[in-house]
Amino acid sequence: MTLSNDAFRQAISETRAKWGWFLALGVLLLIFGVIAFGNLVIATVASVYLVGWLMLMAGIIEIIHAFGVKSWGRFFYWLLSGLLYAVAGFFAFYNPLLASAVLTFMLAIALVASGLLRLWVGWEHRAESGSGWIIAAGIVTLLVGILIAMRWPANSLWVLGLFLAIDLIFQGWTFIAFGLGLKASGRASS
Numbered sequence: 311m312t313l314s315n316d317a318f319r320q321a322i323s324e325t326r327a328k329w330g331w332f333l334a335l336g337v338l339l340l341i342f343g344v345i346a347f348g349n350l351v352i353a354t355v356a357s358v359y360l361v362g363w364l365m366l367m368a369g370i371i372e373i374i375h376a377f378g379v380k381s382w383g384r385f386f387y388w389l390l391s392g393l394l395y396a397v398a399g400f401f402a403f404y405n406p407l408l409a410s411a412v413l414t415f416m417l418a419i420a421l422v423a424s425g426l427l428r429l430w431v432g433w434e435h436r437a438e439s440g441s442g443w444i445i446a447a448g449i450v451t452l453l454v455g456i457l458i459a460m461r462w463p464a465n466s467l468w469v470l471g472l473f474l475a476i477d478l479i480f481q482g483w484t485f486i487a488f489g490l491g492l493k494a495s496g497r498a499s500s
Contacts (some may be wrong), residue, residue: 327496330493336488354470357413358470366402374392424448427448429449430448
């Protein structure tokens with residue numbers, strides 16, 4: 311399904327009219343990012359609570375789904391899966407510092423694996439333009455993963471909070487730039 315030119319122009323016009331909301335959201339995210347940088351331990355605990363809440367909700371949904379399954383084998387599979395998710399979510403609330411250590415270690419493993427994959431893809435396509443950027447991204451990702459793993463578990467008190475703070479700040483600046491861009495394009499099209 312495609313939008314007609316008139317519908318597309320109307321959607322863009324309506325989005326331009328809301329440029330202030332994008333700007334406000336960006337400022338709010340930027341403020342939250344600075345606050346997170348101010349106390350990385352609290353930001354880490356907040357991110358663990360968010361993951362715990364999501365796992366707890368997913369577990370409850372899977373347990374409910376288990377009772378709608380027709381066969382006993384699948385019932386027990388969904389029930390066990392839901393119980394494991396719910397227990398993991400509860401565990402994140404019960405001991406957020408230990409949960410942050412587990413999540414930080416998983417992050418380190420994921421970064422190392424992602425870095426190695428990027429290096430391999432970049433190397434396989436080294437004859438193509440831009441492959442150097444893929445290799446560079448792979449090296450940086452691999453090094454960050456190794457650095458996190460080398461300092462684990464001592465760094466698990468602040469690493470997740472640091473990632474959250476950086477993400478909030480980048481998202482904030484992105485929405486600010488987008489909102490100001492919409493405002494400028496609205497003046498230019500008038």
